[in-house]
Amino acid sequence: MNIKDLPEESLFTPGHTACAGCAAPAIVRNMMKIFGKDTIVYTPANCLLVFSGTYPHLAWKVPYLHEAFENTAACLSGIARAYKKKGKKVIAVGFAGDGGTYDIGIQALSGAAERNEDVIYVCYDNEAYMNTGIQRSGATPYGADTTTTPAGRKILGKLEHKKDMAEIMRAHEVPYVATMSISHQKDFIEKTKKAKEISGFRYLHVLSPCPTGWRFDPSKSIEMARKAVESGMWTLYEAEYGEIKNIYKPKKKIPVEEYIKGQGRFRHLTPEMIRELQEWVDRKWKKLYGELPQ
């Protein structure tokens, strides 16, 4: 199935107030076309809540709940169990950002995964707290300039590498973990459809390029996502019950430098720092996915 085969009707409607070039609406809109109307959506505090759910102008045509920031997976558990008790079939889907997943939400997420709650948890990962003004998160890559890891005179951006959240979820041995990218729509659709058909805990992790936070031209979001995959900075794969499957290996590997050069957040990187980032990618691939094709 391809993107043009998805239903016309959108359960996530236009008229929201996301920044130009934001990948999140494309992620949510296409996923919602697949999940369908018998879905209950939870969003924690994030950009998505603000740009699609500001009362009384809502972009949602499905039931929609917000409680707090750190509890997406707990709220999804409550939704799923209430409907299990009712004996009615609904899909409980959460759309959390990277801050709500990697950092403040990881405890509730780990708990719900361990209990194998029958829910779909989507992390749209724009690699920082964009909603509050581009502060670093556990998802922010090494070297990135954020408002709390500024490229200063002494310290040049974030000193730590991006946490491998999908690996953490894979270690929970849940029925399904998938990493996705909006640049690879066929793969995106297939994984979303697969997640819908499986029951138990499903974790979908999508890289969500953010022109505002990463500082690139808003027309280049898809290109950024593609380069992230081609450079190995972002990896597409699936894992069923903890076993990695279907690693996407780009035909031609591009250097990390080519991915980061179009992004203002990496503008200050020294050759040593670029080398450090490249080594991190190579290490990660060697350890988890095999060598990247040169």
Added chain:
Amino acid sequence: MIQKLERKKMVVTGDYASAYGALLCDVDVVAAYPITPQTLIVEEFSNFVNDGITDAELIMVESEHSAMSACIAAQACGARTFTATSSQGLALMHEMLFIASALRLPIVMPVVNRTLAAPIGIWCEHNDSMPERDAGWLQMSCEDNQEVLDMTIMAYKIGERKDVLLPVMPCLDAFILSHTVEPVDAPSSDEVAEFLPKYKPYAELDPEKPMAIGTFTPPEYIQELRYQQHVAMERAKKAIKEVTEEFYKKFGRNYNGLVEEYKCSDADYILVTNGTVTGTAREVVDELRNKGKKVGLLKLRFYRPFPADELRKVAENAEAIGIYDRAISYGVGGPLFIEAKNALYGYTLPVYNFLAGLGGRDVTKKDVEKMFEIMMEKRKGEIYWLNTRGVKI
């Protein structure tokens, strides 16, 4: 659905009475996390589920914060929910308490009152639930295990009323009730089902009629919501009176509104209590009455809504009033004392504050006698720390 349960006399702990109350109310979803001394509640409820007595969904979450989050979500989907906690667990839930009440979800959560650290302790103090006074929950306090069971049932009935729609926190003293065995009359499941019909949510998350709950809201709308919560809490006073009356007619136990007056009508000196100290105070009142002292007792069954009218009524002809507190707002006084001073504004009688039993220290008859002695002597000070090393009274 629950199995048919007959009317019976049980000899059980306060925690068991609490869990059994929730069972009788046929709750749909329970999300909980264990903490001493609430543990028996979740253990007993787990037994009910695993023995097939109820088909409730049990979510043993990884924290109290998640327990309340899951209850809110389930209740927003139209389920009747239940959880329970104590002390640190309640403090961890703090953020979510405000969300439960503002979303107008009548969740019921017993709080087994335990001292809030530091230093860490597990015994009775009211400094866990009382700081949550502004969270928009009704707060009840129980004197014995019968009251724990009955209050749990009434909590759903009061909270779910369309004129209230607020969550309810029945409070019970750590160990003194939670782990102490007492005889309790349990109604049958049929009787409870007649008293408490199936939960009909005012609004729910349902794909058939999509709506958003709890979403991002600008200043144009929030103030009215706050006003409505305030009005609902005020309305709860009438609801409590009506529900306790209805309960009396159905089950024969009379809880008579927000307070219980004991020998107050002609009393000059009235002690105001909540929780288990009431039993001790009742005995002291009897003994002092035998000695010809005109003393009385006002037991507060509710902290929120606060029974200000009931307090003013007994103060009308009294010489002095003493407020017992098992928690302290540092530099000001006990939480009940603060409320009482507010309610008695314009009254000229002395209002005393007695602090005792903090951290779980026993409050003895001797302590209560001392409270009456201070009132009867019309002492000058306001706040008295009883049985406290380094404090002379």
